[in-house]
Amino acid sequence: MTTPANQAGPSLRTLASDWSSDKDTFKEVPWGKTMMWIFLLSDTFIFSCFLIAYMTVRMTTTEPWPLSSEVFALTIAGHHIPLLLIAIMTFILITSSGTMALAVNFGYRRDKNKTAVLMLITALLGASFVGMQAFEWSKLIIEEGVRPWGNPMGAPQFGSVFFMITGFHGLHVSIGVIYLLTVAVKVWKGDYQRKGNYEIVEITGLYWHFVDLVWVFIFAFFYLW
Amino acid sequence: MEQVREEGQQQHPLSIYFKIWLLLFVLSGFSYMVDYMHLQGYLRWSLILLFMFLKAGLIISVFMHMMWERLALIYAILLPPLCLLVFITIMSLEADYTFLSRVIFFGQGP
Numbered sequence: 163m164t165t166p167a168n169q170a171g172p173s174l175r176t177l178a179s180d181w182s183s184d185k186d187t188f189k190e191v192p193w194g195k196t197m198m199w200i201f202l203l204s205d206t207f208i209f210s211c212f213l214i215a216y217m218t219v220r221m222t223t224t225e226p227w228p229l230s231s232e233v234f235a236l237t238i239a240g241h242h243i244p245l246l247l248i249a250i251m252t253f254i255l256i257t258s259s260g261t262m263a264l265a266v267n268f269g270y271r272r273d274k275n276k277t278a279v280l281m282l283i284t285a286l287l288g289a290s291f292v293g294m295q296a297f298e299w300s301k302l303i304i305e306e307g308v309r310p311w312g313n314p315m316g317a318p319q320f321g322s323v324f325f326m327i328t329g330f331h332g333l334h335v336s337i338g339v340i341y342l343l344t345v346a347v348k349v350w351k352g353d354y355q356r357k358g359n360y361e362i363v364e365i366t367g368l369y370w371h372f373v374d375l376v377w378v379f380i381f382a383f384f385y386l387w
Numbered sequence: 388m389e390q391v392r393e394e395g396q397q398q399h400p401l402s403i404y405f406k407i408w409l410l411l412f413v414l415s416g417f418s419y420m421v422d423y424m425h426l427q428g429y430l431r432w433s434l435i436l437l438f439m440f441l442k443a444g445l446i447i448s449v450f451m452h453m454m455w456e457r458l459a460l461i462y463a464i465l466l467p468p469l470c471l472l473v474f475i476t477i478m479s480l481e482a483d484y485t486f487l488s489r490v491i492f493f494g495q496g497p
Contacts, residue, residue, distance in 0.1 A: 221482035260408035263450045371450045382439035
């Protein structure tokens, strides 16, 4: 029998047979996990482009860059604390990563209820992160007068970079919360218990940890630098 | 097949997650302290980068289970981002040039 792969010339049949010729590079890695990793790799490049763009505008501007530790300071009970909200957001995201890691672990132990509850807690922490970001944005827009095209503190690029990078990250968190809730409901209903396969929880976890990972870089480069 | 995969893989004691969680908290606390203590210059930047890479490494290797994956996957995912170093170098050279041009032709700058 001649396989379509042996046919010469371009045809959709050869294309399909080449890609489905049963080659297994990532052995023992479920395909869903491989695909999530490849997606995260592409997302890495997107966020890197944003951060490199930020580096470029910050290096090229001739006006002073606003002091982020002052811009994001909060005054609570008369105490002026720099970067307080950002620090709380960082700890919340790390905590959500921790609960997610536990959820993955309980998933592989086939503990349906603990997995669902831990994923729910993760989603709640993620939602509170987005809420704090909304507070941060409104404070910056309304009280500080930061706009994508300018701000009273210095280099006009500050606003565009801030809204673009934290906005895109916030979008990822929001999508992650929806993703987590969707999978948590399916865990709760016992869909994966019946299949005897909790890989999807680990795949969801990969996405969530990535969101936390990106925040590590944003926190270091945008807020602390 | 699925059963074997599932039971053979990514089953680790809970304690390791709690340890990493604690470490991430401590490292985040340290990086916050860098700002709080008003450290400046190369000390500030090197500490920020150090804590950042430690945190990123812990998240990728333990929380994302990368240290227990096969080398084929590790290389496929972790090597491509290295080309970003070239991108960063090119853009910082270009940025230096742009900055100098702005200072020379617009007479702005420090």
